[in-house]
Amino acid sequence: xxxxxxxxxxxxxxxxxxxxxxxxxxxxxxxxxxxxxxxxxxxxxxxxxxxxxxxxxxxxxxxxxxxxxxxxxxxxxxxxxxxxxxxxxxxxxxxxxxxxxxxxxxxxxxxxxxxxxxxxxxxxxxxxxxxxxxxxxxxxxxxxxxxxxxxxxxxxxxxxxxxxxxxxxxxxxxxxxxxxxxxxxxxxxxxxxxxxxxxxxxxxxxxxxxxxxxxxxxxxxxxxxxxxxxxxxxxxxxxxxxxxxxxxxxxxxxxxxxxxxxxxxxxxxxxxxxxxxxxxxxxxxxxxxxxxxxx
Amino acid sequence: xxxxxxxxxxxxxxxxxxxxxxxxxxxxxxxxxxxxxxxxxxxxxxxxxxxxxxxxxxxxxxxxxxxxxxxxxxxxxxxxxxxxxxxxxxxxxxxxxxxxxxxxxxxxxxxxxxxxxxxxxxxxxxxxxxxxxxxxxxxxxxxxxxxxxxxxxxxxxxxxxxxxxxxxxxxxxxxxxxxxxxxxxxxxxxxxxxxxxxxxxxxxxxxxxxxxxxxxxxxxxxxxxxxxxxxxxxxxxxxxxxxxxxxxxxxxxxxxxxxxxxxxxxxxxxxxxxxxxxxxxxxxxxxxxxxxxxx
Numbered sequence: 088x089x090x091x092x093x094x095x096x097x098x099x100x101x102x103x104x105x106x107x108x109x110x111x112x113x114x115x116x117x118x119x120x121x122x123x124x125x126x127x128x129x130x131x132x133x134x135x136x137x138x139x140x141x142x143x144x145x146x147x148x149x150x151x152x153x154x155x156x157x158x159x160x161x162x163x164x165x166x167x168x169x170x171x172x173x174x175x176x177x178x179x180x181x182x183x184x185x186x187x188x189x190x191x192x193x194x195x196x197x198x199x200x201x202x203x204x205x206x207x208x209x210x211x212x213x214x215x216x217x218x219x220x221x222x223x224x225x226x227x228x229x230x231x232x233x234x235x236x237x238x239x240x241x242x243x244x245x246x247x248x249x250x251x252x253x254x255x256x257x258x259x260x261x262x263x264x265x266x267x268x269x270x271x272x273x274x275x276x277x278x279x280x281x282x283x284x285x286x287x288x289x290x291x292x293x294x295x296x297x298x299x300x301x302x303x304x305x306x307x308x309x310x311x312x313x314x315x316x317x318x319x320x321x322x323x324x325x326x327x328x329x330x331x332x333x334x335x336x337x338x339x340x341x342x343x344x345x346x347x348x349x350x351x352x353x354x355x356x357x358x359x360x361x362x363x364x365x366x367x368x369x370x371x372x373x374x375x376x377x378x379x380x381x382x
Numbered sequence: 383x384x385x386x387x388x389x390x391x392x393x394x395x396x397x398x399x400x401x402x403x404x405x406x407x408x409x410x411x412x413x414x415x416x417x418x419x420x421x422x423x424x425x426x427x428x429x430x431x432x433x434x435x436x437x438x439x440x441x442x443x444x445x446x447x448x449x450x451x452x453x454x455x456x457x458x459x460x461x462x463x464x465x466x467x468x469x470x471x472x473x474x475x476x477x478x479x480x481x482x483x484x485x486x487x488x489x490x491x492x493x494x495x496x497x498x499x500x501x502x503x504x505x506x507x508x509x510x511x512x513x514x515x516x517x518x519x520x521x522x523x524x525x526x527x528x529x530x531x532x533x534x535x536x537x538x539x540x541x542x543x544x545x546x547x548x549x550x551x552x553x554x555x556x557x558x559x560x561x562x563x564x565x566x567x568x569x570x571x572x573x574x575x576x577x578x579x580x581x582x583x584x585x586x587x588x589x590x591x592x593x594x595x596x597x598x599x600x601x602x603x604x605x606x607x608x609x610x611x612x613x614x615x616x617x618x619x620x621x622x623x624x625x626x627x628x629x630x631x632x633x634x635x636x637x638x639x640x641x642x643x644x645x646x647x648x649x650x651x652x653x654x655x656x657x658x659x660x661x662x663x664x665x666x667x668x669x670x671x672x673x674x675x676x677x
Contacts, residue, residue, distance in 0.1 A: 200520065200522065216516070217513060217516035217517055217519075217520055217522070218512060218513070218516055219516070220515075220516040220519035220520060221511070221512035221513055221514070221515040221516030221517075221519065222512055222516075223519070224512075224515035224516065224518070224519055224560060224561075225495065225512055225515060225556065226556075227495065227512065250579050251579045251580070251581050253585075259567050261520065261521075265519060265564075265567075266519075268563070268575075269560075272554050272560075272575055272577070275577075275579040276579075277574070277575065277576055277577070277579070277580040277581075277586060278574070278575050279572070279573070279574035279575075279586075280563075280567060280572065280573050280574075280575075281572050282567070282570075282572070284545055284546045284570040284571075284572070285546070285572040286546050286572075290548075290589065291572060291574075294585065
């Protein structure tokens with residue numbers, strides 16, 4: 088971070104960046120459709136969790152808006168592992184399904200890790216299978232988890248240099264913190280990871296040029312943790328009586344943070360945009376492996 | 383790190399800790415042999431690199447000393463990928479081979495990543511397959527790479543608390559830095575990772591309670607990087623006209639570091655000890671999967 092910070096905080100408009108990415112995806116989908124290769128995303132929802140139903144509906148809407156094929160399966164709450172696995176296998180075998188998204192969390196009788204690993208690596212648009220995470224660790228081609236990719240895209244869109252930047256990642260979760268740490272290090276950032284056992288959080292976050300917070304603890308990070316002028320990315324999302332809130336006390340950082348993502352309208356829209364990007368990549372990857380279609 | 387540092391640097395005796403671990407492994411091998419389940423390690427060497435030949439010979443000697451079965455294959459320098467893959471497949475199918483070690487580096491005509499991935503996850507004693515790294519990322523059962531496990535074992539043997547400790551990992555390599563970062567975070571350490579693009583190395587290492595250096599740059603780390611009383615683990619190994627040297631200027635840290643690993647006699651012996659531990663674990667893992675033997 089160069090220059091002196093003059094005290095005006097810029098809000099990073101994730102909604103607008105996500106919209107641009109989705110428009111780009113839609114263009115490439117139209118090109119693919121012209122040669123009869125429409126990418127398709129299959130969403131698989133087990134049970135009746137209302138929040139999951141809302142998320143799946145939003146993803147399906149985005150899929151259709153991008154011009155992709157929307158395939159959906161809804162299984163009852165008390166489905167057996169065999170039943171869910173059979174549906175995954177069926178979707179894995181379909182050439183018109185480029186990506187498979189198994190909505191989490193799953194009902195407790197199901198072994199989530201085993202079912203996730205049943206998704207073929209070329210269709211793993213959530214990037215959460217053992218094979219995808221191993222490919223990430225080895226730096227091999229693969230689909231990366233959507234939320235951390237979305238954070239990287241946001242920083243890129245803002246023109247923030249990652250190589251040599253000091254980044255604090257707060258939260259070591261499987262969905263965000265861990266894969267994000269890998270992605271940032273691959274881009275040449277110096278990364279410090281803090282979590283629930285970190286004694287002095289501010290000691291980790293205050294030296295950082297960029298602070299990414301993904302803890303699930305509402306309002307954890309405030310002005311005491313952030314150096315004037317630093318960029319703050321808030322991955323948290325909490326429903327409150329006054330609307331959505333994040334892991335960061337954003338109002339208190341006004342005039343302190345150089346840039347900050349709002350909640351909502353920051354990282355959230357990027358997750359769905361990256362799901363579409365991953366579905367497109369999966370379709371291209373699958374097409375390479377598959378025989379050339381006869382028109 | 384509690385208390386005030388009084389200026390006497392303790393040398394961490396990796397050779398002695400490794401000897402103890404190897405003796406424990408030998409005891410368990412003797413128990414396994416009593417029920418006709420002798421663990422076996424297969425080493426596979428391709429070509430005539432003299433350093434590789436020395437390393438493989440040392441590993442085989444350790445295997446025999448632990449009472450394990452020593453299986454060895456030596457293929458010519460100009461072997462094809464098919465030839466190497468066939469030997470891996472043969473070893474993978476043998477019930478008397480618990481673990482397979484493919485000595486690196488491989489001759490340039492061979493695709494190392496593809497050949498490594500041919501080793502079944504239950505026999506991957508180096509912990510470097512995509513499947514093993516994915517299991518590490520997900521926190522699932524699996525074999526962990528030997529050198530980073532050896533670093534953790536050294537710290538444990540010294541009674542150094544990892545939970546809540548601040549650790550700086552210098553070097554983001556595939557063999558040490560990356561898996562070590564995961565292992566440390568799983569143990570509850572706050573971890574900062576520095577590498578060749580880190581602008582201010584001392585800013586990352588000086589706040590740390592423990593500094594682990596695995597860069598391949600001789601003498602990179604010195605007193606300017608280390609807080610008085612901190613523990614310094616040197617993973618580097620360089621042949622010099624005056625004997626072996628590490629990534630750390632150890633002599634300059636005398637009276638500054640609280641504890642330090644020597645080179646040689648620090649991390650090096652731990653790598654072989656952990657290879658034996660992994661072979662034992664692989665044998666136990668394989669035995670669970672295999673049918674119960676009839677005596």
